[in-house]
Amino acid sequence: MPLAAPDLDAAYESCRQETATWAKTFYLGTLLLPYEKRRAIWAIYVWCRRTDELMDSAEAQARPVSELADRLDRWEENTRGIFSGQVTSDLDAVMVDTLERFPQSIQPYLDMIEGQRMDLTWTRYATFDDLRLYCYRVAGTVGLMTQGVMGLDAAYTTAPWSDVPNTSDAAVALGIANQLTNILRDVGEDRGRGRIYLPQEDLTRFGYSEEDLLAGRLNDAWRELMAFQLERARAWFARSEAGIRWLSADARWPVWTSLRLYRGILDVIEQLDYDVFQNRAYVGRLGKMLELPRSFVIAQTR
Template sequence: MTLAVRSLDAAFEACRRETAEWAKTFYLGTLLLPLAKRRAIWAIYVWCRRTDELMDSPEAQARPIDELADRLDRWEDKTRALFAGHVDDDLGAVMVDTIERFPQDIQPYLDMIEGQRMDLTWTRYPRFEDLRLYCYRVAGTVGLMTQGVMGVDGAYTSAPWSAAPDTSDAAVALGIANQLTNILRDVGEDRGRGRIYLPQEDLQRFGYSEDDLMAGRLNAAWRELMGFQLQRAREWFARSEAGVRWLSRDARWPVWTSLRLYRGILDAIERIDYDVFNHRAYVSKLAKFADLPRSFVLAQSR
C-alpha cells in the first residue's frame, strides 16, 4: 500500500457516504461496529454496488448485451488484479486495505459477478432452485465476503481442542433472505424492466398470471402468492439466526440489528396489503431506532 494515510481515510469516507445514501437500513447496522470493521464493510458494500451498477444502472440498461458482457469481463479482470494487490483507484485502495486486514477468498466476488451475468439472459425463473442460485450469487456472497470482517467469538476458539465454528451457511442464508426481501419489495419496479423474479412454478400454483403481474392486479391469488413468498423469506431469515451467536461480541448487535430491520420490510409489505405495485414498503426511522434495544438484548443473550 503506497497511498498516504489521509488519502486512504478520504477514500473510506467516500465509501461511508455512499453506503449511508443508498443503504440506509444496512448503514445503521454498520455504525454499531468498531471503526476498522465498519470501514471494511463500507468498502465491500461499494464494491458490490459498483458490480450491480454494471447491469442495473439506468445508463447500463440502455446498452446492448454484448457490451454489458464485456464490462463484466473487464470487472472480473480488475477484481482478480485487486486481490493480487494492484491498486489503481480509491475503491481499489480501500479494498486492498480491507483484504489485508481481514483476509478472505476471492471466490464470493467472482460468484457475484456470475450473478450479474445471469441478468444478461435470465428475465424469468422457472423454479425456486433457479432463483435460489441467483440469490446466492448476488447476495448470499455478501455474507461470505463479510463474515471474516465480523469474526468469531474468541470464547469458542480459545481452548486448545476447540475449532472455529463455520458460519458460512448462516451468512449465506442471511444474504438470500435479504435478496428475497428485495425481490418482494421491488416487484413493481422490476416488471417495468421486463423482469419477473417470482418463480414461474409459484405463479402457476396460485393461479396468478404474468399478465396479472404486469397489470399490477391485486386479487386473492396475488395475496396468497405473496403470503407464500413472505413466509419463504422469513424461513431463510430464521436459518441465518443460528449463526449470529457464533460471531464476535462486537459484531452480534450490528448483525441482529440489520437482520431484524431488513426482516421488518416483510411486515411492511403486509401492512400495505401486498400492494408493492403502487407503494414502497419500508421501515420507518422511528421503528428502526426503537428496535435497537431489542437487538442489543438479543446480542447479549445468544
C-alpha cells in the same frame, strides 16, 4: 502503488457516504461495529454496489448486452487485480487495504459477478432452485465476504476444547433472505424493466398469471402468492439466526439489528396488503430507533 494514508482515509470516507446514501438500513447496522470493521464493510458494500451498477443503473439498461458482458469481463479482471494487490482507483485502494486487514477468498466476488452475468440473459426463473442460485450469487456472497470482518467469538477460537464453528451457511442464508426481501419489495419496479423474479412455478401454483403481474392486479391469488413468498423469506432469516451466536461480541448487535430491520420490510409489505405495485415498503425512522435496544437485548441473550 497504494494511496497515501490521507487519501486512503478520504477513500474510506467516500465509501461511508455512499453506503449511508444508498443503504440506509444496512448503514445503521454498520455504525454499531468497531471503527476498522465498519470501514471494511463500507468498502465491501461499495464494491458490491459498483458490481450491481454494471447491470442495473439507468445508464446500463440502455446499453446492448454485448457491451454489458464486456464490462463484466473487465470488472472481473480488475477484481482479480485487487486480490493480487493492484491499485488503479480509490475503491481498489480501500479494497486492497481491507483484504490485508481481513484476508478472504476471491471466490465470493467472482460468484457475485456471475450473478450479474445471469441478468444478461435471465428475465424469468422457472423454479425456486433457479432463483436460489441467483440469490446466492448476488447476495449470499455478501455474507461470505463479510463473515471474516465480523469475526468469531474468542471462546470458539482460543479454548482448546471448543470446535471452531463454520458460519458460512448462516452467512449465505442471511444474504439470500435479504435478496428475497428485495425481490418482494421491488416487484413493481422490476416488472417495469421486464424482469419477473418470482418463480414461474409459484405463479402457476397460485393461479396468478404473468399478465396479472405486469398489470399489477391485486386479488386473492396475488395475496396468497405473496404470503407464501414472505414465509419463505422468513424461513431463510430464521436459518441465518443460528450462526449469529458464534460471531464476535462486537458484531452480534449490528448483525441482529440489520437482520431484524430488513425482516421488518416483510411486515410492512403485509401492512400494505401486499400492494408493492403502488408502494415501496420500508421501515421508518422511528421503527429503526426502537429496534436498536431490542436487538441489543437479543444479542446478549441468544
